[in-house]
Amino acid sequence: MTKPVVTRFAPSPTGYLHIGSARTALFSWAYARNMQGKFLLRIEDTDRERSTEGAVQAIYEGLSWLGLKWDGEPTLQFSRAARHAEVANELLARGQAYYCYCSPEELATMREDARASGKPPRYNGMWRDRDPSEAPQGVMPVIRIKAPLAGEITVDDHVQGKVVFKTENLDDFIILRSDGTPTYMLAVVVDDHDMGVTHIIRGDDHLTNAARQIIIYNGMEWEVPDMAHIPLIHGPDGAKLSKRHGALGVGAYRQMGYLPEAMINYLARLGWSHGDDELFSVDQMIDWFSLEGLNKGAARFDFAKLENVNGHYIRQAKPDYLYGVMVETARELGRDRDHAGLVANQTTVLAALPELQPRAKTVLELIDLAQFIYAVRPLAVDAPAAEHVAGDAQAVLSNALSVLGALPDWSVPAIEAAVRGLAESHGLKLGKVAQPLRVALTGRTVSPGVFEVMVLIGKEESLARIGDQVKA
């Protein structure tokens, strides 16, 4: 066997954990697990202006929620600045890099001129071979990599195949800023090397960067890791994923009532496939995952399918697990009445859940459906619901609704007692009630000796009724 696989996820903490980033992390994680290797986490916080501690926490929480556990302690890139500078200087010593004294203004005009003459806007190498003695006074130089002037760089990518870049299109980019801090290009290479990363799996927006990074690897004579540049997620219109189209943090999905196992399953199928398999567990995914299964084209985010997958996992879930998620979700969203109601009626909610699960696509819908249990009485009953029942049973039903709605307590015995009393007042006898919460009120006579029993579930605007028949 070859050396063990080490992958990494390297987000920059400048906001929430983007859903696209989460998918990238998922693939890196799945590959590492499949290969029985390690999955490392590196926080790329070298941009001191935009990095925040809150964003770092959001990354930890997002990954944890999804169940993507990283191995060891996360690496904070900024803390490695000295090491980055050290490598920059080593490159200098090796003659693979040089000081550049250009001012930002000079560089700007350089780009403009290049663009005006139809050339790629790249650095012209004016300090490449100049002697430092010619340096202007008082200017802190940057260090630029000495990119090959001719030839080509080939990125041998697991997803994109062999991608060839002519070096003439790659300029002498900056690796160390004038303030001595490293640029992304340098920091990534040094860290990936030092962390022993064997497989870089990241978004294909980094494909061009890969060529630049290879120049650094070559300059240090380091081995270039395997690479897999996965296509980005697009919005429904094929363009960049916008916020209204789902470009949200994973926390937002949790708040919308999606289960982590559903997110994993859905995200996995976005750009990756294992034959025709659609629904699978994380263990199955780990077992099946391979870089060959990754697609080359960008995938569009589709809420409808996510909902479907989520509905599947809600149906599959154990009631006590869902109950915990419901309580936590209500708490997180500040839905105090729901939170209190759920907590105070745990037994009833747990009993009701099997009936509720097939009717909900999200945890939020589950909470809405459970509200009948702790809703404030009397309930407002909508006319259409009453109209559903035909003929002379109308009166019975509306009467029943008001009786039930006026109940202070919707415990099963209370409901049963109320319904029984009602039935008797209409000259009917209620038979044995089999399932708690399927109990309720008499609507009409279905056939001699059999009459309708129903329970109302849900909020006024979303009345769902579960029918049952009881023999008198």
Added chain:
RNA sequence: GCGCCCUUCGUCUAUCGGUUAGGACGGCACCCUUUCACGGUGCAGAGAGGGGUUCGACUCCCCUAGGGCGUACCA
């Protein structure tokens, strides 16, 4: 502008030169159900366009079109 990447039903995808181009979501119809769901069955729905290569192309090559990414002392 320049460079690179991508392109199968509306969406996610299978196909790795020879298939009636398969599945899933969504849509529609029907069944189940005294509601709503769940479940079941069926229907409609795709190889961007044009050239090649080949006995044979969705599959390989080229061009065009469309889309995406990159082009910073951001990551």
